[in-house]
Amino acid sequence: MKLAFIGGGNMARALLGGLLREGAAPGDLSVGEPLPAAREALQRDFAVRVTGDNAAAVAGAVAVVLAVKPQEMAAVLKALRPSLATPLPLLVSIAAGVRTRDIAAWCEGASVVRAMPNRPALVGAGATALYASGDVDAAGRSLAEQILRAAGRTVWVREEAELDIVTALSGSGPAYFLLLAEELANGAIALGLEPATARLLAAQTLYGTGMLAQSDPDLAAQRAAVTSKGGTTAAALASFAAQDFAGLVHRALKAAADRSAELGRN
Numbered sequence: 001m002k003l004a005f006i007g008g009g010n011m012a013r014a015l016l017g018g019l020l021r022e023g024a025a026p027g028d029l030s031v032g033e034p035l036p037a038a039r040e041a042l043q044r045d046f047a048v049r050v051t052g053d054n055a056a057a058v059a060g061a062v063a064v065v066l067a068v069k070p071q072e073m074a075a076v077l078k079a080l081r082p083s084l085a086t087p088l089p090l091l092v093s094i095a096a097g098v099r100t101r102d103i104a105a106w107c108e109g110a111s112v113v114r115a116m117p118n119r120p121a122l123v124g125a126g127a128t129a130l131y132a133s134g135d136v137d138a139a140g141r142s143l144a145e146q147i148l149r150a151a152g153r154t155v156w157v158r159e160e161a162e163l164d165i166v167t168a169l170s171g172s173g174p175a176y177f178l179l180l181a182e183e184l185a186n187g188a189i190a191l192g193l194e195p196a197t198a199r200l201l202a203a204q205t206l207y208g209t210g211m212l213a214q215s216d217p218d219l220a221a222q223r224a225a226v227t228s229k230g231g232t233t234a235a236a237l238a239s240f241a242a243q244d245f246a247g248l249v250h251r252a253l254k255a256a257a258d259r260s261a262e263l264g265r266n
């Protein structure tokens with residue numbers, strides 16, 4: 001089963017690496033990528049078929065993963081449409097904010113799945129939400145899910161508008177956790193800890209907590225497990241609550257979701 005990628009950047013590399021780890025044959029994966037240095041790196045790192053000609057990349061593919069920047073999508077698809085064989089391959093777009101109806105308009109007749117992965121996909125620990133337009137059949141959904149699952153966990157949403165919330169939550173989410181870790185380290189430095197020690201402990205705490213959260217998604221229970229009554233954690237959590245931490249986070253999330261919707265409209 002042949003898969004093609006248009007765009008051979010960071011996200012494409014994350015997915016290619018995952019698919020190969022799961023046993024895909026390099027000869028079944030092809031990439032259309034304009035930059036010679038990027039093509040060389042793809043060839044060297046993955047031994048997949050690489051070309052600067054997108055039409056050649058999609059030949060014989062059952063699905064095409066669109067992994068270019070959102071602003072490049074219209075031009076890429078309009079140029080690609082005449083080269084697509086019938087029946088058209090499934091299009092799986094990972095471009096942030098680009099709507100399925102626009103993709104289907106730029107590539108007439110195509111069935112489209114939109115996926116919103118996140119940066120931890122680069123280490124195989126991505127969180128991806130998927131949305132399928134109405135004309136995608138069960139086989140198409142399963143294929144798209146299989147591709148994205150190569151870079152982490154996947155979940156389906158029923159409405160395309162939910163992807164704006166997903167973008168705010170898991171898409172931008174790594175930055176929120178990193179900001180918290182960064183400020184925890186800064187706070188510890190201000191209290192007198194060596195900077196390198198503070199940063200190492202903050203980063204490792206983020207990593208380990210992520211592993212715990214993944215093994216049991218009951219986040220409140222996980223938090224309760226480290227919070228004894230009258231203890232140190234309880235003192236910090238009370239300070240957070242007194243300053244409306246929940247409200248602060250909810251407002252930030254809404255700002256990101258609103259911005260995602262706005263970018264999609266443009």
Ligand SMILES: NC(=O)c1ccc[n+]([C@@H]2O[C@H](COP(=O)([O-])OP(=O)(O)OC[C@H]3O[C@@H](n4cnc5c(N)ncnc54)[C@H](OP(=O)(O)O)[C@@H]3O)[C@@H](O)[C@H]2O)c1
Nearest residue numbers: 007008009010011032035067068069070094095096117119
């Ligand atoms: N990185 C993330 O955390 C993340 C998360 C969620 C979604 N996404 C989405 O994933 C997509 C890819 O992101 P990325 O981080 O992988 O970006 P990236 O590293 O910049 O990759 C995009 C690749 O597409 C290539 N390209 C440009 N024009 C092309 C064309 N006409 N035909 C074929 N390839 C072309 C670029 O080549 P040049 O370098 O020569 O321009 C580049 O190698 C974006 O749409 C982004 O919104 C990314």
